[in-house]
Amino acid sequence: xxxxxxxxxxxxxxxxxxxxxxxxxxxxxxxxxxxxxxxxxxxxxxxxxxxxxxxxxxxxxxxxxx
Numbered sequence: 001x002x003x004x005x006x007x008x009x010x011x012x013x014x015x016x017x018x019x020x021x022x023x024x025x026x027x028x029x030x031x032x033x034x035x036x037x038x039x040x041x042x043x044x045x046x047x048x049x050x051x052x053x054x055x056x057x058x059x060x061x062x063x064x065x066x
Contacts, residue, residue: 013050017057024050028063 015022027049034043046063 010053015052015055015057016059017055018052022055023053025053026050029060031060 009026011024011026012021013024013026014020015024029047029049030044031047032041032044036043047060048063049058049060051058
């Protein structure tokens with residue numbers, strides 16, 4: 001899988017690891033879901049990626065599944 005990253009934004013969200021609301025870095029990344037080099041350019045999907053600035057835990061959510 002490869003990724004293309006957008007600008008960084010910060011927001012306060014619930015952290016599953018810290019079990020409290022903490023500051024998170026939020027990005028939108030295009031992630032290639034296919035390992036097949038021939039079709040890789042057609043399998044990129046947008047993901048919302050959040051990373052807790054307190055504990056460093058990271059989560060990804062496919063945006064067209066929201």
